[in-house]
Amino acid sequence: MAGYSEGAAEALAFWLDHMRALDGASENTLKAYRTDVAGFLRFLHLHHGDSLGVARLAQVSQSDMRAWMAQERGRGLSARSLARALSSVKSFIRWLADREGFDATHVLAARAPKFQRKLPRPLAPDAAAAMIEQVDTQAMEPWIAARDAAVVTLLYGCGLRISEALGLTGDQFPLPEVMRIRGKGDKERIVPVLPAARAAVAEYIRLCPYPTEPGLPLFRGKRGGALNPRMISRAMEQARMALGLPSSATPHAMRHSFATHLLAAGGDLRAIQELLGHASLATTQIYTAVDQARLMEIYRDAHPRA
Structure with missing residues (x-):
């Protein structure tokens, strides 16, 4: 070299x-x-x-x-x-x-330059729910609408990355109450699956014209191949325009929303780290800054300066 x-x-x-x-x-x-x-x-x-x-x-x-x-x-x-x-x-x-x-x-001993860490931009809880509902009504074909809603529900309800959701295979259906997910760096973690997420996936499978087969992708594209993540991004782009949400309302924002809403509800930071599959607690701690930023926003709204 x-x-x-x-x-x-x-x-x-x-x-x-x-x-x-x-x-x-x-x-x-x-x-x-x-x-x-x-x-x-x-x-x-x-x-x-x-x-x-x-x-x-x-x-x-x-x-x-x-x-x-x-x-x-x-x-x-x-x-x-x-x-x-x-x-x-x-x-x-x-x-x-x-x-x-x-x-x-x-x-x-060399010191890294200081920089302002970019905070994740989660959706509000009602906006996250509205996103799922909107995605579920957009596609002309019912099975595709159900598919898109199932994927977005997994992102928000389980904190999955889009690659993790689309990496699920037919042998993982029906989804269990607790699922093993293999994420970044081939690291495995345990993720609880909410009834709403299991129901959304079951509805998609009921409508899907392609068979559910072990080893093949659970989520299929229109022609039966593996679903391209870009299709979920497009569905969310269409939904956020209809709902008047900002451009930050992306598939990854649903994962951010999962973490932020858990923290706001009193979730333990270490447990959230494990659910997200973060290698370092420092990565997860950024959500505490998001939570504090939201509190300050509420404070400013309640106590506007004269």
Whole structure:
């Protein structure tokens, strides 16, 4: 690989294999890791003007880290993207330091740039219910309307990602009261299935013209193949226009709504983390900020400034 030694390239490949095998990182995540770390390695080669091997990585200094981060910001990388890249680099160097036995303090001590974390934009409970009802009335063919409503109900009622809902197969019907879901990074979690969600899926299956077969997609497209997630996005686009909802009312917003409404109802943050399949509690904690933002909005409405 141009820009650094074969040894550094092999170390990067071994680390990615480690992340895939032991941490269960998805292919998209691995691709992002590879891009971030390879860019860092190329920068070090150009910055120092010499061959970059594994031994040289043990000598990365604070000034190297500052120079790399300054270059990335200078070429227009956002603070959020740079923070992600720095996280990738730290993870790689931490692994390499453990493997090679060197001190990685200078890399690990580098501070990520501050940025305003984007808050999820959930729907209000009545808007989420209206979305499901609207989707259920739109399609000309009753089985397609029932299908779209079943999928959206699973997103909101179970907190599933669209890929998880569409990944269900015929052998999982009828849906049980508790379902095993395999999510990001091939991680498995247990999700309760509400009666409303089970009923919505059962109604879709009753109307669907295609047989429910083990190993084949539960949700079918118009011609019988696997349902394209874009069709659910389109159904929700049509529904939100009819209901006057904002453009943020997307399939993923139904999952955000599931988490936010559970938290508002007194749900335990750790339990919500497990239901969503988040690897880190920090990811789930963003919903506490959403809840606080909603409280402030209610407060401002109740106590307008003169």
